[in-house]
Amino acid sequence: MTIDELTRVINEFVTAKGWYADETKFPQTPRNIATSVVIEAAELLEHFQFGDNPVDKAALAGELADVANYLFQLAYLLDIDLTQAILDKLKVNYDRTW
Template sequence: MHLHEFLKLMDQFVHSKGWYEAESPRPQTPRNIAISLCLETAEVLEHFQWSENSTQPDQLAGELADVALYLFQLAHLSQIDLEQAILKKLRENYQRNWDQDQVK
């Protein structure tokens, strides 16, 4: 499945829950989604709080999926082509040298 297909599925899900409606209890604003993204990311960290590896890989997979969905939603709401942004960032990162960047 391609990234744009995931984005479409995510958008369909949000529509089906009515979260795009003006009076939604879960307004889909960039700010709200960014907060949710951070909260879900913290739930990923809980899996590694006291060990190097998650002892619950199925639950970790679910948390990673939540993070990805919030990321897709934030990109969608911000009108960012996430696929293009990722490709651009990878091109930029190939030009970087993190060890030299830290010396500056």
């Protein structure tokens, strides 16, 4: 499945939950979704709080999925081609001296 296909599935979920509706308690604004990316990334870090190896890989996978879901949705809301953005950033990083 491609990033675009995953984004479509995510948007179907968000729509089904009513979160794109004007009267929702959970507005899906870029700012709110960017905030959610950071919150979920922090939850990802909890799995490494006291060691280098996560104890519960299934729970870790769920947190990774949460981060990805919000990241894909944010790119969609801001009309950013995430596939191209990733490829562009990789090119920059290949040419970069670390």
